[in-house]
Amino acid sequence: MPTRPPTRCAEPGCSTLVPKGRCEAHQRIPWAGRDDKAARYGISSGAWRSLKAKVTRRDNGCCYRCGIDQAEIRRDDPEAPDHVLDHITPIFEGGSATDMDNLGLLCEPCDTLKSKSEALRANQARKRAR
Ligand SMILES: [Zn+2]
Ligand SMILES: [Zn+2]
DSSP states (O other): OOOOOOOOOSEEEEEEEOOOSOOGGGGGTTTTOOOOOOHTTOOOOHHHHHHHHHHHHHHHHHHHTTTHHHHHHHOOOOOOOOOOOEEESSSGOOSSSSSSGGGEOOHHHHHHHHHHHHHHHHHHHHHHHH
């Protein structure tokens, strides 16, 4: 049987060759468009806000990956997006949704990177389950 030639990534305009589907950079994020973590895990938005306030105080508003301080970004760019509250170990990998030890702040670039790599792992986990 001939082996299947690699194809281009399914993302329009991307020419990365892949065995099938999408390249690493264009994995679909299963929860794209529903970026409301609180709703996803059944946490009320009020509870989520107060968790975020607690984590912000605990970590002095710093991103837990790169250490950048939310207030510092704001000083440079008042329009900059807020850090987001993030589950350090994703829920789908067994992390706790509300445990303070599993919560941290992420700046926007770090959140984007982490979401992508989690989407990749989630997609792979689903494939394995089939
Ligand atoms: Zn691609
Ligand atoms: Zn960061």
